[in-house]
Amino acid sequence: MEKIMEKNDTHAFGFWVYLMTDIIIFGVLFAVYMVLRANTFGGPTSNDLFSLPTALVNTLVLLTSSFTCGLMTLAARKGKVNQTIAWLIATFALGATFLALELGEFSRFIAIGASWQRSAFLSSFFTLVGTHGLHIAVGLLWIIVAIVQLKLRGLTPGVTSKLTRFALFWHFLDIVWIFIFTTVYLMGML
Amino acid sequence: MEHFFLGDLTWSDLPHQWFTIGGTGAIIVGGIIVAAVITYFKRWTWLWKEWLTSTDPKKIGIMYIVMASLMLFRGGLDAIMIWIQQAISAGNAPGYLGAAHGYLDASHFQQIFTAHGDIMVFFVTMGFFFGIMNLIVPLQIGARDLAFPFLNSLGFWLYVAGAVFINMFFVVGGEFAASGWLSLPPLSEIQFSPGTGVDYWVWSLQISGLGSLLGGINFIVTILKMRVKGMKLMMMPLFTWTSLCSMVLVVASFPVLTITTLLLWFDRFFGMHFFTSGFGGNPMLYVNLIWMWGHPEVYILVIPAFGIFSEIVATFSGKKIFGYVSMVCSAIAITLLSFLVWLHHFFTMGAGADVDAFFGIMTGIIAIPTAAQIFNWIATMFRGRIRFTTPMMYFMGFVSLFTFGGMAGVLLSIPGADFELHNSLFLVAHFHTMIVSAALFGIFAGITYWFPKVFGFTLNEKIGRRAFWLWIVGFFMSFVPLYILGFLGATRRLDHYAASTGWQPFFIIAATGVCIIAAAVITQAWQVIVSIRDRRQNTDTTGDPWDGHTLEWATASPVPFYNFAKTPVVDGRDAFWEMKKRGERPGILPPDGYDDITLSKNTGMAIYLSGFVFLAAFGLVWHIIWLALLGIFGAIACVIIRSFDEDTEYVLPAAEVERLEKLAWKK
Ligand code: HEM
Numbered sequence: 039m040e041k042i043m044e045k046n047d048t049h050a051f052g053f054w055v056y057l058m059t060d061i062i063i064f065g066v067l068f069a070v071y072m073v074l075r076a077n078t079f080g081g082p083t084s085n086d087l088f089s090l091p092t093a094l095v096n097t098l099v100l101l102t103s104s105f106t107c108g109l110m111t112l113a114a115r116k117g118k119v120n121q122t123i124a125w126l127i128a129t130f131a132l133g134a135t136f137l138a139l140e141l142g143e144f145s146r147f148i149a150i151g152a153s154w155q156r157s158a159f160l161s162s163f164f165t166l167v168g169t170h171g172l173h174i175a176v177g178l179l180w181i182i183v184a185i186v187q188l189k190l191r192g193l194t195p196g197v198t199s200k201l202t203r204f205a206l207f208w209h210f211l212d213i214v215w216i217f218i219f220t221t222v223y224l225m226g227m228l
Numbered sequence: 229m230e231h232f233f234l235g236d237l238t239w240s241d242l243p244h245q246w247f248t249i250g251g252t253g254a255i256i257v258g259g260i261i262v263a264a265v266i267t268y269f270k271r272w273t274w275l276w277k278e279w280l281t282s283t284d285p286k287k288i289g290i291m292y293i294v295m296a297s298l299m300l301f302r303g304g305l306d307a308i309m310i311w312i313q314q315a316i317s318a319g320n321a322p323g324y325l326g327a328a329h330g331y332l333d334a335s336h337f338q339q340i341f342t343a344h345g346d347i348m349v350f351f352v353t354m355g356f357f358f359g360i361m362n363l364i365v366p367l368q369i370g371a372r373d374l375a376f377p378f379l380n381s382l383g384f385w386l387y388v389a390g391a392v393f394i395n396m397f398f399v400v401g402g403e404f405a406a407s408g409w410l411s412l413p414p415l416s417e418i419q420f421s422p423g424t425g426v427d428y429w430v431w432s433l434q435i436s437g438l439g440s441l442l443g444g445i446n447f448i449v450t451i452l453k454m455r456v457k458g459m460k461l462m463m464m465p466l467f468t469w470t471s472l473c474s475m476v477l478v479v480a481s482f483p484v485l486t487i488t489t490l491l492l493w494f495d496r497f498f499g500m501h502f503f504t505s506g507f508g509g510n511p512m513l514y515v516n517l518i519w520m521w522g523h524p525e526v527y528i529l530v531i532p533a534f535g536i537f538s539e540i541v542a543t544f545s546g547k548k549i550f551g552y553v554s555m556v557c558s559a560i561a562i563t564l565l566s567f568l569v570w571l572h573h574f575f576t577m578g579a580g581a582d583v584d585a586f587f588g589i590m591t592g593i594i595a596i597p598t599a600a601q602i603f604n605w606i607a608t609m610f611r612g613r614i615r616f617t618t619p620m621m622y623f624m625g626f627v628s629l630f631t632f633g634g635m636a637g638v639l640l641s642i643p644g645a646d647f648e649l650h651n652s653l654f655l656v657a658h659f660h661t662m663i664v665s666a667a668l669f670g671i672f673a674g675i676t677y678w679f680p681k682v683f684g685f686t687l688n689e690k691i692g693r694r695a696f697w698l699w700i701v702g703f704f705m706s707f708v709p710l711y712i713l714g715f716l717g718a719t720r721r722l723d724h725y726a727a728s729t730g731w732q733p734f735f736i737i738a739a740t741g742v743c744i745i746a747a748a749v750i751t752q753a754w755q756v757i758v759s760i761r762d763r764r765q766n767t768d769t770t771g772d773p774w775d776g777h778t779l780e781w782a783t784a785s786p787v788p789f790y791n792f793a794k795t796p797v798v799d800g801r802d803a804f805w806e807m808k809k810r811g812e813r814p815g816i817l818p819p820d821g822y823d824d825i826t827l828s829k830n831t832g833m834a835i836y837l838s839g840f841v842f843l844a845a846f847g848l849v850w851h852i853i854w855l856a857l858l859g860i861f862g863a864i865a866c867v868i869i870r871s872f873d874e875d876t877e878y879v880l881p882a883a884e885v886e887r888l889e890k891l892a893w894k895k
């Protein structure tokens with residue numbers, strides 16, 4: 039038992055180090071966005087494109103999903119398999135909503151000719167926000183796998199440790215989104 | 229329809245120039261020979277079960293070193309081709325093989341340059357270091373394995389996939405990036421490099437970079453979490469310390485490389501405008517980002533070598549290392565400072581005098597902790613009983629060359645001087661002096677030093693020393709002319725030059741030097757062959773042929789796959805030396821007997837996963853969308869399947885350990 043605890047501890051630490059590398063990737067994307075955001079090359083600017091309500095709804099959805107994810111962790115800690123699965127499904131639904139809203143925004147932009155090919159500003163916008171979206175998609179896949187494993191195995195130490203790491207990942211994406219919301223959307227609409 | 233299946237591939241992408249035919253032929257013939265030998269000796273199952281699918285860090289380490297050695301030959305061939313071209317391409321004399329000057333046309337020449345640099349950095353030096361770290365770090369900290377054995381295997385196989393990928397252009401496409409080892413835009417953008425060369429470049433770095441990143445995470449967790457009881461951080465052997473520093477640099481800087489080159493590829497593939505010269509793109513942004521990775525990278529390549537030399541100097545001087553604490557502190561200082569100097573690679577960008585001055589001064593400051601290390605090594609040797617073995621010879625060569633090249637670096641760090649010398653052959657000479665003396669000599673010294681630990685017999689000293697002298701002489705002959713040529717105004721990557729410059733004699737001397745280096749490498753290969761032949765005379769029966777200080781010497785040679793039969797107890801630095809002083813001997817049945825040992829099982833999943841990643845990259849380079857999707861989904865499927873597998877370990881019973889230990893120490 040002590041061995042297993044130690045191992046889960048090591049896994050969690052390794053995952054933290056991985057998250058550091060992801061932070062650096064996002065850090066570079068933020069820096070690139072900051073450098074290029076004014077380079078609209080005569081195309082639409084952030085003021086022309088962004089709408090506060092959309093961004094706000096997105097933020098609320100993702101924040102709520104972080105909340106349900108937290109409840110999932112609590113349920114898992116109490117050893118309640120079905121509750122854990124229920125909260126995972128809620129998190130999935132919110133994450134999927136977020137992704138759908140984001141893709142909707144992207145396609146609206148593309149429809150009016152504001153695609154990633156239009157200007158350096160738009161390239162960096164699509165890449166930064168899209169990279170976050172891709173992470174969310176990976177998280178959704180992870181939820182599905184986690185649910186299957188919960189059904190098959192219940193809350194074994196291995197599955198619990200995976201859930202812990204998933205929760206870290208999901209909260210991390212939430213924090214990244216807060217940065218995107220403030221630096222991209224809020225600052226872009228000033 | 230054809231485009232759906234084959235993407236941008238056409239018949240003309242198959243080999244038809246002399247070098248692609250040659251390269252492809254070499255790959256095919258080499259493959260057939262290897263396959264024939266394995267089949268003849270009926271070794272396929274053995275190869276698959278004992279080696280390719282192994283998660284034992286020692287086996288992975290050996291495979292890294294074998295692969296890196298192959299790539300050293302490959303990159304060395306590039307070097308020879310470059311030098312021959314430069315030696316014969318003065319003036320307007322007609323060229324050979326259809327080239328206007330020399331025997332390589334301009335574009336082909338530039339491609340060789342790119343390939344040479346990338347292969348030497350990513351697949352030779354990084355490969356060797358990951359190999360040596362796999363072999364030695366777990367032993368030095370008294371661990372049985374890395375923290376994540378599967379990720380270790382995956383990191384290795386991604387490295388292999390990247391190494392194969394960088395050679396794929398021989399077989400399909402016939403063209404590599406002609407844009408230099410860092411492929412700076414706008415030259416590397418689709419507008420100026422329309423072929424697939426740059427895409428091959430991007431994806432081989434993506435694949436192998438991912439492998440390095442996994443390795444970095446793995447070693448950090450291993451060193452911080454898996455040390456034996458009692459070994460505090462300030463008791464770790466110095467090679468472990470410098471490995472930790474190097475891996476911290478990997479984890480902090482490789483993501484930057486990954487994302488930066490990916491953005492370049494987005495420009496090329498999706499028509500984005502990060503670094504293009506139009507549409508608001510900013511090429512200098514790329515240059516900044518790539519050097520934010522690039523400068524730490526040069527320290528990733530030398531810091532582990534510092535650690536290797538620290539072990540060697542202490543052992544062969546018969547003393548503890550002088551100034552252990554200052555060694556650790558200076559390694560950490562170098563690690564941190566290396567993030568604050570990137571701009572010295574492009575003072576000429578025009579960031580202004582203040583910015584240039586800041587980065588110039590920071591660059592000068594980095595020389596201080598480096599010098600501290602050098603003084604400590606010399607102080608360790610002072611009044612020591614020095615044994616001039618081959619590793620020690622490499623150390624002496626390293627100290628003299630490294631100091632020399634470091635001073636050239638300090639000279640370059642003065643912005644005013646750098647405006648003159650930037651991108652000249654003086655710069656090329658500077659960084660070759662640094663990388664060859666530290667990284668390569670460190671690797672050679674380390675391999676010679678630890679060879680008996682891994683294989684159970686020592687390498688032939690006489691031939692080893694001969695190889696060393698050939699290296700030193702060859703190195704001086706090929707790079708001193710470059711310092712001079714740099715002062716005379718020769719820039720890097722020249723495929724020809726006017727005869728009136730008077731440079732040709734220097735280029736000829738340099739090319740002769742390269743031939744001597746080639747002789748050195750052949751001598752090293754010969755050294756290994758002779759040593760294998762004479763292994764009975766040179767068997768290491770004690771497990772401790774050099775009177776070592778650190779834990780790796782407390783095991784039998786070759787190291788059993790479970791490393792330590794009984795995990796050692798540590799209460800200070802130089803743990804094994806202290807044990808020996810107390811009169812403890814390894815290999816004796818401990819009073820409380822042996823324990824069961826848990827080890828990780830073999831797995832082929834890392835191979836499948838890397839294979840899918842390889843396919844995805846190939847599909848993306850050639851715009852074969854179905855193949856790319858197949859690769860991506862295949863890789864995801866592998867990850868998911870692996871995550872379902874909880875049966876990844878097995879137990880070696882104590883009785884079996886006892887039997888194996890008896891066998892290992894009987895010799
Ligand atoms: C004493 C410490 C060092 C100083 C002061 C120093 C200084 C410099 C400077 C100023 C440059 C830029 C020159 C130019 O582009 O005009 C440079 C380039 C370079 N240095 Fe160093 N350096 C030092 C150590 C090292 C070490 C230890 C390595 C590698 C092992 C190294 C590898 C390189 C490489 C690879 C380049 C540039 C390659 C390129 O432009 O493609 N340097 N160095």
Ligand SMILES: [Cu+2]
Pocket residue numbers: 522523526569570572573
């Ligand atoms: Cu540098």
